[in-house]
Amino acid sequence: MTKADLEKRPSQVSAMFDRVSTHYDRTNDVLSLGAAPLWRRQTRLAVKARPGERVLDVAAGTGTMSALFAEDGAKVTALDFSHGMLEEGVRRHGGDAGITFVHGDATQLPFEDGTFDATTISFGLRNVQQPKLALAEMRRVTKPGGRIVVSEFSTVTNPVVRVGYDVYMATLMPLVVRLVSSDPEAYEYLHETIQAWPDQPTLAAWLRGAGFERVKYRNLSSGIAALHKGFVPTGA
Template identity: 40%
Template sequence: MSNERTTAGGGMENSFGFRKVAEGDKQPLVDEVFHKVARRYDVMNDLMSGGLHRLWKDAMVSWLNPPKRAGWRSLDVAGGTGDIAFRIIEASGGRAHTTVPDINGSMLGVGRDRAAKRGLTDNVEFVEANAEDLPFDDGAFDAYTIAFGIRNVPQIDKALSEAYRVLKPGGRFLCLEFSEVDMPVLDRVYEAWSFNAIPRIGQIVAGEAEPYRYLVESIRKFPDQRNFAAMIEAAGFERVTWRNFSGGIAALHSGWKL
């Protein structure tokens, strides 16, 4: 399969990294990857981003700016390890309630353990669920966040439609994802690092290279900033914009349900 990026017209549903797979086959393959990497997931994010993912996630929650009032509810999709949920709760002064749906039980197990250790079990709920078919009522949440998860969803358009559905009018959508580097030289350096070093580091750190090869390839296949913004708008969101981090290595997309 081509290593070219997909467009707003789709294509990720049949893409497992650079391999073309039959419809319906991607989700089990992705599940297997995350069962394998769950316990080392945040360590590998450090390695894949040079530790910058922590700053990007802080910036995401800062832009969200959760209010310090009771009753405000957010949904952090594909956030099984709790990384974003815990930040949101902390930024709200412990008043927000965050629900974390993730399709992968191993990732959720990590998140539940971390929440218990932090004493946050009253503020966060972990639910095994599919981003393409969320088990929540229409207009149930004030905010929807997803960080480094949407490129692993087979049918991204369905996930975006679900995001729109479960948000209240006036609700905020934020998506942090690896994207297209827009700086000369950095793009070549980052690509060489990604494809050569990360799978080798994965072999050393987690004992397997293949899951990390998929993660790197999935980044390269994901739509660029403009095409992904078009997909968000097609789902019904307004005031869609994005901010690049670290020369476009990651991008934070925002939209509103108005």
Template identity: 40%
Template structure:
């Protein structure tokens, strides 16, 4: 019996496949090394540019103000960091954290190209074990990153730990649609069209097949809300965007 439980605890899903936990970390890293250079272009193509609206809503809901300290986890190519750095100003600070050094490099180059220097720091970090002291940040965001984390509960607890009391966590992530017809169309798009776009544009069909599968394996809205509450956050709620294709979850550290 112990052996069976041990085996279950040592494995997790990589898309629809069951893999060893350590292997998942490596394989997710390989996906993002592969797609980093074309990540922004693919986001625009995949979402028809709508990801920019989802991110703008996240910024508006964050309540970030001048002088705040913000952590942008899985911040990748820096879309949110760029906007946050302008809001917090020279007295504030934004930390762009990503587990993947290829994504961090793309993000750093993009921010430098946009003239962002003084108030942004780049940290290669695992969301499950954030390398920051307790009660550090006013706001933490993770956009389209949580579904790639192996131990989501550990990551949410880690985020809650480094939030200041009264601080806010925002999780922007693909979720479950409420409309059966929309779900059907979305499934067809994700599994038939998306990998082909990945093949043509990024030369990588498999990585985009994994990304489509990882969306389906991600917890639904109510489950993620419960997970945030279990991690110690209060006033947890979510807002469905684009019919629930994406949901924005928020929670406050008491």
């Protein structure tokens, strides 16, 4: 079994997610100390999916966020490059007529220009080998006036919280992972990618570079995670 690393080779990363798909959401809820459901709620509010809208959920995993957008009345396309994640998503949400599961690469989205009213990616951009290209692709398939929401781990802004967070990630999280995960190596990769990920202003700059305007971000849990939102220019 080859461990995924910061090279983020697609074959290795997708294989890793295949292995953890069955218990992925439960493990994340435990490792986040219960914060993950709060982050999902805030992402849902930021996307503001409306009845009849088309929403693209990139790196949708098991479809947890996709199901929330479908509850809001949107027609959701849940895209992921891990067959294991998609199979688990279909097992859980395959009966939801509002969700269509699609296998695909975030850097080569299999959709025409301007297809979606909103595009979103939750804790998946960090796993893409070429994240700027993925943002450009999300910009391409979003309609003029449409929106993007990126929910991702980020840089802790509160010094006190940062000390506690660093201690947790370095010492306590590995112990918890051994108890709740079937693949501890996958969560070593998680820690590595979080440490290497750029801060909030840098990701905001990437979004502007991809062609989004009115880009703003909001910290969640003192910056452990952050929500970035932007819009496609109306005249685009």
